Amino acid sequence: MSDQDTEAPARPAAAAESGRAAPAPSSRPGASRHTSPSAAPAAGPSMPRSAPTRLRIPRIGVDAPFVGLKIGSSGALEPPPADNTNLVGWQESGISPGELGTSIIAGHLDTATSPAVFARLDELKAGDTFEVSRADGTEAVFMVDSVEEFQKDDFPDQRVYEDTPNALVRLITCAGPYDRKAKDYTENLVVFAHLEKPTD
Numbered sequence: 001m002s003d004q005d006t007e008a009p010a011r012p013a014a015a016a017e018s019g020r021a022a023p024a025p026s027s028r029p030g031a032s033r034h035t036s037p038s039a040a041p042a043a044g045p046s047m048p049r050s051a052p053t054r055l056r057i058p059r060i061g062v063d064a065p066f067v068g069l070k071i072g073s074s075g076a077l078e079p080p081p082a083d084n085t086n087l088v089g090w091q092e093s094g095i096s097p098g099e100l101g102t103s104i105i106a107g108h109l110d111t112a113t114s115p116a117v118f119a120r121l122d123e124l125k126a127g128d129t130f131e132v133s134r135a136d137g138t139e140a141v142f143m144v145d146s147v148e149e150f151q152k153d154d155f156p157d158q159r160v161y162e163d164t165p166n167a168l169v170r171l172i173t174c175a176g177p178y179d180r181k182a183k184d185y186t187e188n189l190v191v192f193a194h195l196e197k198p199t200d
Helices: none
Strands: 052-057 062-069 089-090 101-107 129-134 139-151 167-179 184-199
Touching: 062 101, 139 167
Parallel strands: 062 089, 101 167
Antiparallel strands: 052 062, 052 129, 089 101, 129 139, 139 184, 167 184
16 A cells, blocks of 8 residues: 555545545545434534644544644645654644634544554544643533545535534544555545533
């Protein structure tokens, strides 16, 4: 398998370059996994804008720093650096985690030699929580609503990147079989989550 990078989804999503570990968008609702019976609550809590500094997901052993990601020339979000397996990226020109709107957090599934930060992301279930530490000293606690997989060539852009009156987060990585010819995974895994509570 190649360790060539690919671009992660942006908002609005654009077709990503092929690669090995970072997510790339597509557009049909996929099979839902661990789906919560209720959607994210309306008019929930929110926090002022502040850059994220660390992501902690106790259930799957994630404790990773953030790097800011920019939109590339293709219109898609650039991936986190491939040489650091314990690093997540966020769309720094977009919504920060905890802020009103939908924040995008991308991470690698693996590299050519080892699992990466989001290797166990598919183990999350509705009701699980994770925390984002922020530069202003606060922490945002998110609750998972659902964990779903989508074909990259049929990705539900509107649903994933929706405009919303709530503080939402999407954790995104690659999933499904690895296509050696395309040098890319065939699916994306998306964790849909909402802000449960802000902490000082």
